[in-house]
Structures are given as C-alpha cells and as structure tokens.
Amino acid sequence: MSARGNSPIWQALDLPVFVVLVDLSAEELYLHQVLLNGNYSPATETGLVRIEFDLANDVFTKDSGAVIAAASEKMALSHVxxxxxxxxxxxxxxxxxxxxxxxxxDAPGLIELMEGRTALRKELAQAGALVRALRAGKKEWKTVADDLDEALQELGGYMQDWNMHRDWDDHGNIVRFIEELR
Known part of the structure; x- marks a missing residue:
C-alpha cells in the first residue's frame, strides 16, 4: 500500500480496512484487518508498507464474515x-x-450548565441519528440519554430548592427549565 504525505491512505478512512492475500499455489485466502494504531512502517523508499500475515490465524474462512461485521460495528460505535x-x-x-x-x-455556574443543556441534547440527537443509520450503539445511547435526563432533573431540583427561579431568574429561563422537566 502506498502512503500519501506522512501517513498511509487507510488512516484517513472512516471505515474498517482489510487486506486480502491470495495464495494461488495453496488456493487459500488470508484476511488481515489494518489497524489505525498498527505498526505499519514504510518498508520501501517509495512509501510502500509491508503487512505481515499470520498464515495460521489469518486464513479466510466462513467465520471471516463475522470478523468483518464486528469490525464494522466497532467502527460505527466509535462514531456514535x-x-x-x-x-x-x-x-x-x-x-x-x-x-x-x-x-x-455557584449560581452563575449552575445557570451556565442549565443553558448548556441544548448543546448536550443536540449531541445526543446526533448520536441517536447515527445509532439509527448505522444500527449500532442503541444500548449505549439509551443509557446516556437516561443519565442526561437524570442529571438535568437533579440540576432543576437543586435550582428549585435554592429558589434560584426567584432570586436569579431575570429572563424566566430558570422557570422555563424547571417547567420543562415536569
């Protein structure tokens, strides 16, 4: 494989990369997943790299499909x-x-966190869209969504207990936040 600039092409890809070695004399296929953190040093002056295959463990079998699927799911989950x-x-x-x-x-700090909820919900929504599109990470997304709801409930309850909606709410934002949590 050739390299562009200082890093190999596969390092810029957002999907799993595999290299297949075909041994015509033995009529075998070997599958190797190229890892981003793998040690693939340039082996030639032209920037080509050498990938070592483990001929005992890298044989392409009927189970290789599961290896490819697992690598795809892992990559999808990394995006989520x-x-x-x-x-x-x-x-x-x-x-x-x-x-x-x-x-x-720290009332101003708590208010800042309250106001940051929109950005957190946006990130959660983006993760949810990826979960639906990539069909990976649904359980993780649900856990984080529940944790966010719980943390915001705790924040709203704390702000209400300290009467921040009366003492610190110049524009009605805290009242709206507390009502939003009901």
Missing amino acids: RRHLDVVEEGIQEIRQAIADAEENL
Missing part, C-alpha cells in the same frame, strides 16, 4: 461514541457542580 462522550462529560460537569454547590453555591 464521539457524541456520547461529549454528553457524558456534560453530565459529569452537572453532577460535580451540584456536589460542589453544597459547600459553595
């Missing part, structure tokens, strides 16, 4: 995870802010 990771980070920020507020109420 990009969005879910952002949402999970937001959930952690909400929960940490609530825990920290027990010692030192």
